Amino acid sequence: MMRGWGHLLERDQVARPDNTELTKEDEVSGIRVLVGTRKGTFILSSDGMRDRWDISGPHFAGWEIYHVKGSPADPNRLYASQTSAWFGQVIQRSNDGGKTWQPVGNKFSYDGVPGTHQWYDGTQHPWEFKRVWHLEPSLTDPDTVYAGVEDAAMFRSVDGGQTWQELAGLREAKGHLWQPGAGGMGLHTIVLDPSDPSRIFIAISAAGVFRTDDAGKTWRPMNSGLKSQGELPDPEAEVGHCVHRIAMNPARPDVLFMQKHWDVMRSDDAGASWQEISGDLPSDFGFPIEVHAHEPDTVYVIPIKSDSEHFPPDGKLRVYRSRTGGNQWEALTKGLPQRDCYVNVLRDATAVDSLDPCGVYFGTTGGQVYASANAGDTWAPIVRDLPAVLSVEVQTLP
Amino acid sequence: MIRVVLPAHLRTLARLTGELQLHVDGPVTQRTVLDALEATYPMLRGTIRDHATQQPRAFLRFFACKEDLTHEPPDSPLPDAVANGTEPLRIVGAMAGG
Numbered sequence: 001m002m003r004g005w006g007h008l009l010e011r012d013q014v015a016r017p018d019n020t021e022l023t024k025e026d027e028v029s030g031i032r033v034l035v036g037t038r039k040g041t042f043i044l045s046s047d048g049m050r051d052r053w054d055i056s057g058p059h060f061a062g063w064e065i066y067h068v069k070g071s072p073a074d075p076n077r078l079y080a081s082q083t084s085a086w087f088g089q090v091i092q093r094s095n096d097g098g099k100t101w102q103p104v105g106n107k108f109s110y111d112g113v114p115g116t117h118q119w120y121d122g123t124q125h126p127w128e129f130k131r132v133w134h135l136e137p138s139l140t141d142p143d144t145v146y147a148g149v150e151d152a153a154m155f156r157s158v159d160g161g162q163t164w165q166e167l168a169g170l171r172e173a174k175g176h177l178w179q180p181g182a183g184g185m186g187l188h189t190i191v192l193d194p195s196d197p198s199r200i201f202i203a204i205s206a207a208g209v210f211r212t213d214d215a216g217k218t219w220r221p222m223n224s225g226l227k228s229q230g231e232l233p234d235p236e237a238e239v240g241h242c243v244h245r246i247a248m249n250p251a252r253p254d255v256l257f258m259q260k261h262w263d264v265m266r267s268d269d270a271g272a273s274w275q276e277i278s279g280d281l282p283s284d285f286g287f288p289i290e291v292h293a294h295e296p297d298t299v300y301v302i303p304i305k306s307d308s309e310h311f312p313p314d315g316k317l318r319v320y321r322s323r324t325g326g327n328q329w330e331a332l333t334k335g336l337p338q339r340d341c342y343v344n345v346l347r348d349a350t351a352v353d354s355l356d357p358c359g360v361y362f363g364t365t366g367g368q369v370y371a372s373a374n375a376g377d378t379w380a381p382i383v384r385d386l387p388a389v390l391s392v393e394v395q396t397l398p
Numbered sequence: 399m400i401r402v403v404l405p406a407h408l409r410t411l412a413r414l415t416g417e418l419q420l421h422v423d424g425p426v427t428q429r430t431v432l433d434a435l436e437a438t439y440p441m442l443r444g445t446i447r448d449h450a451t452q453q454p455r456a457f458l459r460f461f462a463c464k465e466d467l468t469h470e471p472p473d474s475p476l477p478d479a480v481a482n483g484t485e486p487l488r489i490v491g492a493m494a495g496g
Contacts, residue, residue, distance in 0.1 A: 085494075086455065087405075087407060087411075087455065087491075090444075090445065106445075
């Protein structure tokens with residue numbers, strides 16, 4: 001494989017014009033893209049140039065892999081959520097960057113008597129565990145990992161996934177009023193605040209955003225400013241909003257961005273209030289939202305035509321980038337199909353790396369994984385024909 | 399010894415090839431066979447029976463001696479041919495296709 005100088009550069013470093021050998025401290029060993037699909041996990045690996053890729057997989061062939069994510073504290077520690085309509089939930093753990101895996105604990109028992117939530121017919125329905133949608137490893141401890149599950153609840157493991165305990169205070173935040181959408185009532189987003197280990201943001205479809213400031217003991221809804229006209233009897237209800245995804249730049253943890261069912265939103269006060277920033281997007285419906293690794297006001301969304309037509313407007317797959325923290329958006333199209341494209345991009349299927357320029361990645365329900373090594377200016381597929389992509393995560397390896 | 403045939407996905411999960419053999423103390427029933435299976439292969443816990451309810455998962459079937467035993471009570475004796483190891487208990491994923 002050809003290797004240029006770019007693959008050795010951490011951000012903010014400058015290439016040496018004389019091509020002298022870089023020190024070991026300068027090296028970035030590469031990029032690892034973790035892809036969860038309807039029929040297994042795939043691991044895509046490259047050096048820092050991000051132009052040639054090795055593909056391994058399928059791991060767990062035939063199983064739905066809702067999410068795979070690596071520990072920021074130990075990049076060789078990976079967690080995967082493996083699920084099946086036949087065999088239920090399995091959690092897999094790797095200690096060698098995905099070369100080998102071991103099944104760990106899969107017992108997700110709600111704390112105490114789990115109670116009930118709203119059901120489709122207006123009655124109350126008991127909480128029932130179905131699957132793990134999202135795994136979020138701790139920023140500092142490889143053995144601590146959070147799980148967002150359906151029916152919506154938050155679990156934590158402090159022993160590398162062997163055992164799981166519910167953070168049951170979350171369901172006390174008006175859980176009896178939460179109601180599943182057509183896709184199920186899943187806790188799909190977990191954002192850890194790097195400046196305050198006690199603060200965690202989560203999002204649930206269809207309940208909204210919630211925040212804890214005491215490491216998960218107590219939670220409160222953070223949905224002020226969201227408007228769900230046509231979806232809720234009270235469009236500004238405290239809970240019930242169909243939040244699809246929230247994202248944060250770690251350098252500015254009080255600023256959050258949200259892709260809601262409809263509307264792209266922003267909060268400058270850690271979720272206490274939200275303002276719409278959809279601006280000039282062709283559609284403000286979509287699933288993922290992502291923030292540039294080094295530019296906290298550069299935000300990415302992938303507009304989808306509507307909630308009944310889950311494909312890009314006009315058959316053109318376009319990532320939209322705002323460099324102004326919202327409202328003004330530019331279409332990024334180079335290298336993406338601009339005709340006859342009717343795939344979807346799901347909520348957990350985008351990610352950014354931390355190289356400079358920032359790499360941006362997303363996977364589609366058509367099985368393509370696209371990458372941009374220049375913050376979205378141009379795109380190329382890493383792989384085109386995987387099963388439908390459910391999740392994409394990226395590790396920038398030391 | 400009790401012979402058990404697992405579906406392919408569970409053989410992979412348990413790192414098995416072919417059928418397996420289990421020792422079961424006392425009466426040979428669905429429950430005692432599954433208890434022995436999960437004790438020997440703990441990674442299978444929760445994949446055949448729900449953790450909370452201990453009910454078999456909806457899309458699994460239990461076949462033996464050309465009979466569907468899925469809906470037999472879990473404490474009913476399995477056929478003698480299973481108990482004496484002549485025939486295996488087959489755990490089968492329900493058919494799905496399109």
